[in-house]
Amino acid sequence: xxxxxxxxxxxxxxxxxxxxxxxxxxxxxxxxxxxxxxxxxxxxxxxxxxxxxxxxxxxxxxxxxxxxxxxxxxxxxxxxxxxxxxxxxxxxxxxxxxxxxxxxxxxxxxxxxxxxxxxxxxxxxxxxxxxxxxxxxxxxxxxxxxxxxxxxxxxxxxxxxxxxxxxxxxxxxxxxxxxxxxxxxxxxxxxxxxxxxxxxxxxxx
Ligand code: 3PG
Numbered sequence: 001x002x003x004x005x006x007x008x009x010x011x012x013x014x015x016x017x018x019x020x021x022x023x024x025x026x027x028x029x030x031x032x033x034x035x036x037x038x039x040x041x042x043x044x045x046x047x048x049x050x051x052x053x054x055x056x057x058x059x060x061x062x063x064x065x066x067x068x069x070x071x072x073x074x075x076x077x078x079x080x081x082x083x084x085x086x087x088x089x090x091x092x093x094x095x096x097x098x099x100x101x102x103x104x105x106x107x108x109x110x111x112x113x114x115x116x117x118x119x120x121x122x123x124x125x126x127x128x129x130x131x132x133x134x135x136x137x138x139x140x141x142x143x144x145x146x147x148x149x150x151x152x153x154x155x156x157x158x159x160x161x162x163x164x165x166x167x168x169x170x171x172x173x174x175x176x177x178x179x180x181x182x183x184x185x186x187x188x189x190x191x192x193x194x195x196x197x198x199x200x201x202x203x204x205x
Contacts, residue, residue, distance in 0.1 A: 005084055005104050006125050006153055006173025010205040011163060013180040013198065014039045014066055014155060022186055023050035027058040029191040030180070033198025039066040039086055039176060042073055048080045055081025066176075068105075071097030078103060086153075086176075088129045090114065095121060106153055110134040112143055115150050125151050125173070132157025137165045144171045160200070167205060 013030055015038055017023050023046075027038055038061055040051050047065075054063055064084040065077030074097040077085055085098050090107035095118070098105040108127040109115045111134075118126055128140060131154035135142075140152055154166050155176035166175045180197040 004125060004173065005106060006151055008062060008174070009035060009037050010167055010174050011035065011180070011201045012037055012039050012064070012153065012155075012174055012176040014041060014176045014178045015181045016041050016043055016178065016183065016186075017046060017050040018044050018183075018186070020046040020049055020053065022189065023053045024057045025189070025191045026181055026186065026194055027054045027061050027063075029194035030198045031058060031061050033195040033200075034202030035180070035198035036060055037062040037064070039064040040082075041065075041067040042069075042077065043067050048076055051077065051080040051082055068094070068098065070094070074098045074101050074105075077101075086127055088127070090118060092121075095123075112147065115143065115147055119147070119149055124149050126153070127176070128152040128154040130156030131166070131175075132162075137162075137169060140166070140169050140171055144169065160197075163201075163205060 065082035066086040068074055068085050068087040071093050078101040085103050085105035088108040095107050106127040107118055108129045109118055151171050151173050153174050153176055158175050158177040159179050163175050166172045181194055185193045
C-alpha cells in the first residue's frame, strides 16, 4: 500500500465487535455504503477472530486493527490479517513492534511533545487521540504553524456533525470514529443502518 493511510478515505469507521457473527455483515455494509475501510479495535475477546473472518470473507475492504496498546498485539494483528495498525498512544517499544510488522501504522499522540517525539522517530502521520478531550480541532489548528510536518487522523469523540471542522484543517487527512457503527445499531443487527451511515459519509465528506 503506497498511498498514505490518511488519504485513502475521509472517515475511518472505528468498530468494536462484541459478537463475532457481526464482523462480516458490518464490513460488507461499509463496503456497500461506499466506505471500504474498517479499523477493528482490539478491545473485545473476539477482535482478532473478527479480523481473521473479515480478511477471509471481505477481501475488498481495507482492514485495520485499532487499539494496539501492547507490542505483542501488533504481531497478532498482522497474523490475523490486518493491513494497517493504529495505536491510541505510543512508546518506543510499541512503535518498534508496529514497524516490525512492515504494515502501515498510525501511532497516537495527544500533546506537542508526543508529536515531536514521533517526528524524531520518523513519523509524519499520526493519530490524534483522544481528539475532543485533548483540545479538538482548535488544538490541531494551533499546532499547524509551529509543527507543520505532522499530519493527523483525529479520533475520539468525533461525530458526523464535528467531522467537517477537522477535515477543513490543512494538517488533517482523515478522521476516525465509531458513530457509523454505534453499539446499539450493531446490537440490533441493523446492517441497513450501517450501510446508510457509510453512504452518508461517502456522499458528504
Ligand atoms: C478510537 O479508538 O479511535 C476511538 O475510541 C474512537 O472514538 P469514538 O468512539 O469516540 O468515535
